[in-house]
Amino acid sequence: MTEQLWADAATLDEAAAATVRLTDQIIDGLLKTPPGLEARVYEAMRYSALAPGKRLRPLLVLASSRLFGVARRSALQVAAAVEMVHAYSLIHDDLPGMDNSDLRRGRPTCHKAFDEATAILAGDGLLTMAFEVLSHPDTHGDPAVRCELVAALAAAAGAPGMVGGQMIDLIAETMTLDIGAITRLQGMKTGALIAFACEAGAILAKAPPDLRLALRRYARDLGLAFQIADDLLDVEGSAAETGKPVGADAAAGKATFVSILGVARARAQAELLINQAVAYLDLFEQRAELLRQVARFVIDRRT
């Protein structure tokens, strides 16, 4: 039934709903809580990886996989892995030693719901499991493809990507970055993982370089627009909608796209980026309709 629903998903809403259900089903299966005392860390991993959310990165994995007719099981394994990495990054970002956030996706953060030590370990466990999932034969029959996924996710998530971007973001609290530095920061902090999600379908399908490049370019502009939209929401959204305190970035004294460009120019920039992103999809013709809709959604969303 879910098989049918995903295959027939015509609208973004249907595809998004199917993505949440299917991805969570895979994560639920991968994160079965064992009977021993270590159950606690599994509970914390489940709490965060299965928290209500948009599952944007899994949606991008599934949408890019559909472009090439990739087997659904393969796409879902990668979707689960990328969501685990995303969940781990949120857990560690929220820690008292980092952003010290109490609220995430409208619920207590992991270290608030459990404790700090358990949250550190839950993040570590999710990051580690993502690589276990990618290296598993269920992800792809060809080990060369699995290795490529591992290498690409590690580069996106590690010091050359997300970890390095987060490091710069912390330093940014004590100095003023210009728009070029912020663009680089966001490209590493959020863009790299989004780019991995968009390219995943092409890796799974062993697609030719020009198609991979088109997806990477789509992802680069999408990721940046996503971040600008996030900054706009931080200024304009309500806590009820976003599930986190409004104005948190400004309170932390961080330069953002909005603080430098102002609301109107930031919004115009996001629109421009999304139009560019969508243009890169031309060579996929009608097959990329879902990715086009995702691009629109990213800057029109209210949460």
Add this chain to the structure above:
Amino acid sequence: MTEQLWADAATLDEAAAATVRLTDQIIDGLLKTPPGLEARVYEAMRYSALAPGKRLRPLLVLASSRLFGVARRSALQVAAAVEMVHAYSLIHDDLPGMDNSDLRRGRPTCHKAFDEATAILAGDGLLTMAFEVLSHPDTHGDPAVRCELVAALAAAAGAPGMVGGQMIDLIAETMTLDIGAITRLQGMKTGALIAFACEAGAILAKAPPDLRLALRRYARDLGLAFQIADDLLDVEGSAAETGKPVGADAAAGKATFVSILGVARARAQAELLINQAVAYLDLFEQRAELLRQVARFVIDRRT
């Protein structure tokens, strides 16, 4: 020259010294600090992964690889990866939210030398890079072997292994574990990564199941003896020798092998385990001499 030295290494001291030099050389090459603001997290990763230490896990990787005549570059890549995972685990264990330790290997811990946020990210970066290293073609020409290494390291380091063991260890501060529970805890917390290091040579060589099983059994007993020796050092060692405060476990109210068995019985148990471990090496004949010496060293060491 180092090539020669490693190949000819006749004594444990020579092999251990060559291991430190060669492993650190590989890690140094993999962790080049980039020019951007993210340099800080690379500096922290280098600080911890290149800290003075015994490099026991790399030594086990190299010793098990030599059993099968594995190419040195392959063995060193895995040695670097396993040391990165070990270094990450120490960084996160030392955090204020975990063991809150100021001293490690005789130097300030990572969060003391840098700050807490940088230390969290440095650990995350090292863990992630370990998988990037294993998935790289330099590690092995056959991607199936690389995938197997990724899967095995992820299982050893993640919630089924080290992360789960650390979770149990934290819970153990609030309850009394019996000897069976402590054995299981230590098998996960320190044993799993040691077992990976010992099995790595066999994975790299695609060795037959009986040889892999012998190495796993050797590793299981070695890892347990290693932990008992650690507990004995915590009671008997000096801070100058071990580089960490004496009696830390007892102060934390943790049950250890020594607190349950007493010093004499714990020492006898460690001896018994080492004799068992060495017996599993019989089928490698003279080729396993280095692994036999490592086994003796593990319980004779003073630091």
